Amino acid sequence: MEDSFQIIDIILIIGICQGIFLTFTLQRISNNNHSANTILSKLILIATMMLIGRFIYFRYSSPSIFHWSLLVDSLVFLFGPLFYIYIRRLLFKGKKTYLLPVYHAIPFLLLAITALFFLVYFTAEEFYQFYLDGNLNIIFNVITIAMIVSNLYYLFRSYELVKRFKKEEKQTFSFEQSPVNFLNAFLISFLVCLMAWTVSFINSSLLDRYFTYVNYESVWVAIPVLLYVIGYFSLKQPELFRIPLEAKISEKKARLSKLDSDLLKKKLDSLMENEKVFLQHDLTLREVAKLLKTSTNNISWLLNSVYKTTFYDFINSHRIKEFVKDVEERKHLKNTILALSLDAGFNSKSTFNKAFKVVMKDTPSNFIKNLPAA
Numbered sequence: 001m002e003d004s005f006q007i008i009d010i011i012l013i014i015g016i017c018q019g020i021f022l023t024f025t026l027q028r029i030s031n032n033n034h035s036a037n038t039i040l041s042k043l044i045l046i047a048t049m050m051l052i053g054r055f056i057y058f059r060y061s062s063p064s065i066f067h068w069s070l071l072v073d074s075l076v077f078l079f080g081p082l083f084y085i086y087i088r089r090l091l092f093k094g095k096k097t098y099l100l101p102v103y104h105a106i107p108f109l110l111l112a113i114t115a116l117f118f119l120v121y122f123t124a125e126e127f128y129q130f131y132l133d134g135n136l137n138i139i140f141n142v143i144t145i146a147m148i149v150s151n152l153y154y155l156f157r158s159y160e161l162v163k164r165f166k167k168e169e170k171q172t173f174s175f176e177q178s179p180v181n182f183l184n185a186f187l188i189s190f191l192v193c194l195m196a197w198t199v200s201f202i203n204s205s206l207l208d209r210y211f212t213y214v215n216y217e218s219v220w221v222a223i224p225v226l227l228y229v230i231g232y233f234s235l236k237q238p239e240l241f242r243i244p245l246e247a248k249i250s251e252k253k254a255r256l257s258k259l260d261s262d263l264l265k266k267k268l269d270s271l272m273e274n275e276k277v278f279l280q281h282d283l284t285l286r287e288v289a290k291l292l293k294t295s296t297n298n299i300s301w302l303l304n305s306v307y308k309t310t311f312y313d314f315i316n317s318h319r320i321k322e323f324v325k326d327v328e329e330r331k332h333l334k335n336t337i338l339a340l341s342l343d344a345g346f347n348s349k350s351t352f353n354k355a356f357k358v359v360m361k362d363t364p365s366n367f368i369k370n371l372p373a374a
Contacts, residue, residue, distance in 0.1 A: 012055040015224055019048030022231035035097055036090035037234055043082045044231055046075050047224035054221060063128035071115035076147045077108035079223075080154030087158045087183065091165040093242045107150055111143060141205050148198055155194065159187050168243050171300050174283040174315035175347045182233060189226050193219045255301040264302055267292050278318040281347040285311050316355040319345040323356070327368055337364050 026041040053072040057065055081104045088098050118127055130136060162183050169177065197219040203209040256264065271277055271291060280287075288311075289296045303314055322344040326332070332340060341352035341364075356364050 011221065012051050012058070015051045015221070015228070016048055016055065018228050018231075019044050019051060019224065022228060022235075023048065026231060026234060033090055033234065036086055039082055039086040039089060040227075040231060040234060043079065043086060044224075044227050046078055046082070047227050050075055051221065051224055063124040066131070067119060067122070067124040067127050068115075070118060070143075071112060073143075073147075074108050074111035074115055077111060077150055078105070080151045081105070084154045084158050084161075087161045090179070090183075091161060091242055093244045107146060137205075141201075144201055144205075148194060148201065151190075151194055155187060155190055162187065165243060170310040170312035171304075172243055172285045172296075172311060174278065174312055174345070175281065176312075176351050179233070182230075186226055186230060190223065193222050193226075255305075256298060261302060261306055264292065264294060264298060265306060268299070268302065272318050276318075276322070278315045279322070279343075279345045281342075281345060283315060283345070313355075313358070315345070316351075317359050319352075320356055320359040323352075323364075324360070324367075327371070332368055337368070 023041050023045045026037045026044070050072065053069065057069060081100050085098060085100060088094075092098075122130065162180060166180055169180070200219075268288075271288070275291075277283060277288065277291065285296050285299055289299050292299070300311065303309055303311055307314060309317075319341075323340055326340050326344070335343075338349055338352075341349065344352075346352040346355070353364065356362070356367075360367055362370075
């Protein structure tokens with residue numbers, strides 16, 4: 001056992017302290033995505049337990065510690081399912097709190113039972129010697145492959161959820177929600193970690209080469225760090241507007257008769273032009289449907305089939321027109337572009353710039369620059 005602390009020890013201790021803090025803090029947030037954060041706190045708890053295991057393994061490595069390590073490693077099989085549940089609860093609505101079927105926990109249970117068998121059947125010294133003699137290589141390789149494949153599977157399923165949400169939010173909201181882009185960045189980072197682990201595994205098991213900084217230990221130190229970033233982000237994140245996962249609108253089937261669609265179109269145009277509801281930053285499809293005393297499915301069908309657009313693009317096109325009108329009235333001489341965009345209903349500079357370029361085929365500053373002098 002070493003007497004002095006090394007950098008890895010400090011990193012692990014800081015990570016453990018942060019994990020304990022976030023585990024309990026996220027549970028105390030009552031209004032901000034509570035259902036999803038409950039799962040996130042469990043994920044962070046698992047990550048923290050793994051960090052504690054890594055710290056003990058690094059500092060006090062012995063046959064006894066090695067004997068218990070496989071049981072701790074079984075937690076890796078819970079990470080993917082829990083992360084998928086977190087994404088599902090965060091982005092989509094459900095009648096009940098969403099959980100995966102019990103069979104998703106089978107890999108974890110199998111490895112935990114195997115680890116307990118080794119704990120009972122072998123002494124610590126016998127198990128360690130069994131490992132040194134190479135008798136566990138095939139078992140450990142199968143377990144590693146299963147861990148990588150399992151986490152890649154749930155990572156892909158989580159990505160599909162985020163992708164679906166990004167597609168359907170334009171049918172439901174008039175604004176973009178920043179956590180979605182943040183989740184994409186996290187998924188990419190998680191994928192990089194798993195790819196690094198895969199390359200390290202192939203090199204060590206097939207080519208008998210070892211990377212100093214890219215291996216199982218470094219990957220499962222990096223992933224908790226990523227989780228902690230999400231945890232701190234969740235502390236200040238307001239309640240997300242979620243989407244019903246089952247919601248699907250058919251564009252081909254004529255949901256409304258010609259007379260009904262013309263009448264609804266007239267009401268919708270009047271709502272935009274006369275009441276200017278698009279000035280509301282967080283306007284949703286549900287609110288518009290309520291104002292028009294119709295269903296969200298009817299509005300979505302009308303926008304998709306008649307206007308040939310999404311709710312997001314439809315509302316933002318009206319906001320752009322409002323902004324252009326203000327600029328033509330020279331209001332930009334007394335206000336900033338950002339201030340005018342917020343007055344027009346946008347909730348961020350990036351969303352405004354993106355929408356302006358789509359509608360006007362130009363940037364806001366260049367558009368203003370090319371205006372004829374008053």
